[in-house]
């Protein structure tokens with residue numbers, strides 16, 4: 356369900372840009388997806404196909420770029436990429452931190468005709 360609303364938001368951004376550019380058709384969409392955004396590429400693809408019917412974005416190719424998670428340690432302030440299921444600061448060994456990347460889901464660019 357999460358991906359449905361997310362994809363709806365993405366599609367409206369894409370259509371808005373296409374309209375501004377005076378495009379007849381959207382050929383491709385580049386998306387940036389954070390590793391910990393909880394978004395599954397295939398679900399977005401499916402929903403996009405479904406939602407974009409009868410819009411200029413119908414049939415557009417989706418391309419996903421994955422952004423790794425990055426944290427800032429609460430205790431020492433160093434930045435690090437957490438390992439699989441393990442959010443330990445490599446500098447001081449503290450657990451967790453503030454997420455500064457990896458949650459994003461955005462339209463990087465679109466290609467129109």
Ligand SMILES: [Zn+2]
Pocket residue numbers: 428429430431432433444445446447448449
């Ligand atoms: Zn630390």
